[in-house]
Amino acid sequence: MNTDNAVATDREAAVTAEVLASFDTTPDARLRAIMHSLVRHLHSFAREVRLTEPEWETAIEFLTRAGHVTDDRRQEFILLSDVLGLSMLTVAINEPDAPGATESTVFGPFFVDDAPEIAQGGDIAQGATGTACHVTGRVRSVTGEPVAGARIDVWEADDDGFYDVQYPDDRTAGRAWLHSGADGGYRFWSVLPAPYPIPHDGPVGDLLTATGRGPMRPAHLHFMVTAPGFRRLITHIFLAEDPYLDSDAVFGVKDSLIVDVGHHNDSPPAGAPTEGPWTSITFDLVLAPGDGH
Numbered sequence: 001m002n003t004d005n006a007v008a009t010d011r012e013a014a015v016t017a018e019v020l021a022s023f024d025t026t027p028d029a030r031l032r033a034i035m036h037s038l039v040r041h042l043h044s045f046a047r048e049v050r051l052t053e054p055e056w057e058t059a060i061e062f063l064t065r066a067g068h069v070t071d072d073r074r075q076e077f078i079l080l081s082d083v084l085g086l087s088m089l090t091v092a093i094n095e096p097d098a099p100g101a102t103e104s105t106v107f108g109p110f111f112v113d114d115a116p117e118i119a120q121g122g123d124i125a126q127g128a129t130g131t132a133c134h135v136t137g138r139v140r141s142v143t144g145e146p147v148a149g150a151r152i153d154v155w156e157a158d159d160d161g162f163y164d165v166q167y168p169d170d171r172t173a174g175r176a177w178l179h180s181g182a183d184g185g186y187r188f189w190s191v192l193p194a195p196y197p198i199p200h201d202g203p204v205g206d207l208l209t210a211t212g213r214g215p216m217r218p219a220h221l222h223f224m225v226t227a228p229g230f231r232r233l234i235t236h237i238f239l240a241e242d243p244y245l246d247s248d249a250v251f252g253v254k255d256s257l258i259v260d261v262g263h264h265n266d267s268p269p270a271g272a273p274t275e276g277p278w279t280s281i282t283f284d285l286v287l288a289p290g291d292g293h
Contacts, residue, residue, distance in 0.1 A: 016043045065203040073165045075109040079204045082106055082250035083213070096231050098288035100142040105236050105252040108222060110163040111155060115175040121271040123189040124176040130159030130191025132278040133261075134269055137187075139180040139225060139285045146184025147287055150227035153177040154188065156220070161196025180227075189272060192261065192279045193219035195244050208249070215249050218242040223285060231290030237283050259283050 019039050026032035045051075066076040081087045087106045095104055118124060125132075135154075139147040155175035157163050164173040180186045197215035200208060208215055220236040238245060238258045245253050262280040272278060 012043075012047060016040070019043070062203050062207070069202040074199060076199075076202055076204060078107075078109040079198055079202075080207075082108070082198070082252075083204055083208060085251050088251045091234075096288040096290060098142050098231075100286055101231075101288035102233055102235055102284075102286045103254045103256050104234055105254060105257065106250055107224075107234050108250075110157075110165055111153070111222070111224070112165060112175065115153060115155065115177055116172060118176040118178050118188060120178060120181060120185075121187050121189070121269075122176065122178065123271070123273045124154055124156075124174060125158075125189065125191045125273060126173045126176070127171070128156075128158035128164070128174040128191050130194065132268065132272055132274050132276075133190045133192040134272070134278060134280045135188055135190055135221070135283070136185070136280070137283045137285060138184040139186060139227070139287065140184050141230070142286055142288060146180075146182070147227050147230065148180060148182045148184060150180040150184070150225055150230075150285075150287070151177055152180060152186055152285070153222075153224040154190070155222045156190060156193050157196050159191060159194050161194055166199075186285075190221065193221050193239060195219045195242055198249050213249065214247060216244045217248055217250060218244040218253060220252075221281075225285050225287060227287060229289065230287035233285060233287055235285075237281065 016039065020036055023032055023035040023039070026035060066080060069076040078087070091104050091106060116126075139150040139152065141147060153175075154177065155163070158174055164171050164175065174191070176188070178186060178188060195216055195218050198217060199205065200215040205215060219239040219242050223233065223235050223237070225233040236252060236257055238253055240258050240260050245258065259281050264278050264280065268278045
């Protein structure tokens with residue numbers, strides 16, 4: 001090895017060793033292990049790509065911009081995690097070993113805690129634009145028993161591809177929660193989901209543009225289901241034949257979550273929010289046993 005290269009290698013290794021040692025006395029063992037691994041991998045990345053100082057400055061500026069964009073209505077760091085596949089990798093790592101359970105996918109940045117409750121058959125759209133869609137199914141265990149009283153949170157974008165929190169008027173639309181019935185059944189009205197771009201007017205969008213990637217997500221409906229004695233389920237359902245199923249910007253599509261849509265011109269079921277043509281989706285939500293986390 002060239003003497004200069006050897007000196008440089010020793011100098012770089014000494015930096016890493018010093019940083020690792022600084023975390024040796026971290027009281028929490030799990031945090032200590034995470035920090036040691038983070039430092040090793042982060043430093044290895046910098047050495048592998050031979051990170052330049054201007055590139056480091058660009059990265060710091062990028063993260064600073066992401067922080068400035070983030071507020072209580074937009075989470076740019078979740079978007080960054082999503083487009084890098086870290087969100088879906090974390091989902092895969094933590095997926096329960098429960099054959100038959102509904103597969104999980106990304107949480108996304110648009111969930112809110114104070115969605116309204118609706119009764120069975122209610123309308124989550126609440127003014128969101130789009131074709132009326134009747135969504136039905138059952139919540140059940142992996143062994144087939146109905147799960148009564150499960151809380152089902154649902155949220156979606158409107159026909160223009162926007163969630164309510166992306167509008168400036170503090171509207172609540174396209175989101176609600178309800179309880180499953182005694183037979184595990186659930187039903188509600190929504191609007192037929194439409195494909196849409198993730199917010200790409202910030203640093204994450206700039207990253208996608210620079211790397212030649214698109215911002216589109218295929219049409220989907222979000223679910224979060226919780227019930228005592230079962231693991232919390234966070235998932236989507238995706239519409240079959242959507243043109244973006246194979247190029248989801250956040251890598252969230254799984255074959256088991258793709259559903260067919262029924263198109264109808266007859267009279268809709270009771271409680272339909274509008275007259276005229278309507279659509280329908282049926283999907284069972286199968287919960288894995290667990291402690292609710």
